[in-house]
Amino acid sequence: MKKVLSGIQPSGQLTLGNYIGAMQNFVKLQNDHECYFMVVDLHAITVPQDPAALREQSEAVATLYVAAGIDPAKANIFMQSHVRGHAELGWLLTTLSYMGELERMTQFKDKSAGKESIGTGLFVYPALMAADILIYNADLVPVGDDQKQHLELTRDLAGRFNSRYGDYFTVPEPYIPKIGARVMSLDDASKKMSKSNPNPGSFIALLDPPDVVRKKISRATTDSGREVKFDPADKPEVSNLLSIYSHCAGLSIEQIEAKYEGQGYGAFKKDLAEVVVSVLEPLQQRYREIRESGEIHNILRQGAERAAAVADQTVRDVKERMGFLLP
Numbered sequence: 001m002k003k004v005l006s007g008i009q010p011s012g013q014l015t016l017g018n019y020i021g022a023m024q025n026f027v028k029l030q031n032d033h034e035c036y037f038m039v040v041d042l043h044a045i046t047v048p049q050d051p052a053a054l055r056e057q058s059e060a061v062a063t064l065y066v067a068a069g070i071d072p073a074k075a076n077i078f079m080q081s082h083v084r085g086h087a088e089l090g091w092l093l094t095t096l097s098y099m100g101e102l103e104r105m106t107q108f109k110d111k112s113a114g115k116e117s118i119g120t121g122l123f124v125y126p127a128l129m130a131a132d133i134l135i136y137n138a139d140l141v142p143v144g145d146d147q148k149q150h151l152e153l154t155r156d157l158a159g160r161f162n163s164r165y166g167d168y169f170t171v172p173e174p175y176i177p178k179i180g181a182r183v184m185s186l187d188d189a190s191k192k193m194s195k196s197n198p199n200p201g202s203f204i205a206l207l208d209p210p211d212v213v214r215k216k217i218s219r220a221t222t223d224s225g226r227e228v229k230f231d232p233a234d235k236p237e238v239s240n241l242l243s244i245y246s247h248c249a250g251l252s253i254e255q256i257e258a259k260y261e262g263q264g265y266g267a268f269k270k271d272l273a274e275v276v277v278s279v280l281e282p283l284q285q286r287y288r289e290i291r292e293s294g295e296i297h298n299i300l301r302q303g304a305e306r307a308a309a310v311a312d313q314t315v316r317d318v319k320e321r322m323g324f325l326l327p
């Protein structure tokens with residue numbers, strides 16, 4: 001069975017972008033792959049986090065995994081920090097990485113732009129991400145478009161290790177949705193929908209109540225035309241809404257275009273809100289049930305135990321190849 005790994009940061013509210021770009025594929029891949037899905041808390045602390053908020057968000061993201069349909073009987077769900085090998089392999093791979101390649105990472109450039117002091121963790125973050133993936137020798141990494149560059153670096157680091165110390169790591173492939181790989185902001189289709197955007201109207205959080213979702217979609221920016229047509233160059237806002245519709249309703253773009261031919265944006269947006277609510281409402285119901293039951297702690301414990309068995313062996317193999325004296 002091919003192996004799949006991915007992770008989401010517990011650094012704010014998860015959005016529909018995380019769901020469409022990544023989580024939907026986690027759910028899809030779990031049926032015929034050996035899966036590792038983490039909450040990447042060690043990544044979240046590369047920018048300052050309030051401790052209480054980090055703990056709450058970590059539990060929330062793990063719970064959302066299960067609420068979104070990831071089945072702990074099929075996939076390993078765990079906290080990154082519960083499997084110590086991630087930090088250890090992260091360091092080993094950091095020593096294989098170059099300043100120049102880390103400086104080129106657009107996420108680093110975006111997050112450090114205009115800052116007086118830039119955290120070192122933010123800079124070496126992609127080496128930790130590479131460790132996350134390589135530690136399970138993952139074949140596939142389901143992510144949104146913005147993580148493609150980090151995946152390239154992971155592939156480079158795997159290749160560098162293999163050529164220096166002998167073939168060991170699987171060189172992973174990104175697994176990116178054809179439509180929805182980059183869900184855009186509702187207020188500005190030139191920006192990615194992001195949980196860190198200070199304007200909450202720009203994103204739909206997975207835990208937004210239905211009426212908030214309806215309001216946000218009715219206020220979403222559109223162009224001055226009225227044709228519901230997928231044309232990212234000329235109609236980026238409507239195209240973004242169409243891709244959200246397509247994912248949430250399970251319809252093709254063509255089917256949706258045909259449905260709204262000659263109807264204008266009003267009817268389209270009204271239905272889109274209901275389509276999104278129809279996905280989020282049951283997810284939120286399951287979320288509340290799982291939070292109340294407290295079962296997530298057991299799920300995380302079991303997931304971490306299984307993951308650690310694989311991760312510990314990889315760290316041992318890597319250290320042996322690199323010339324460490326083993327205990």
Ligand code: TYM
Pocket residue numbers: 005006007008009010017018019020021022040043128129132133141142143144145146147150180181182183184192193194
């Ligand atoms: P993060 O937490 O920023 O995002 C989690 C996942 O959601 C995707 N995503 C989106 N996809 C489409 N449209 C959007 N607007 C959107 N916003 C976010 C991201 O591409 C990502 O797949 N570095 C990673 C976390 C990570 C990781 C890993 C991922 C750490 N280790 C190992 C894969 C494998 C990150 O910051 O994702």
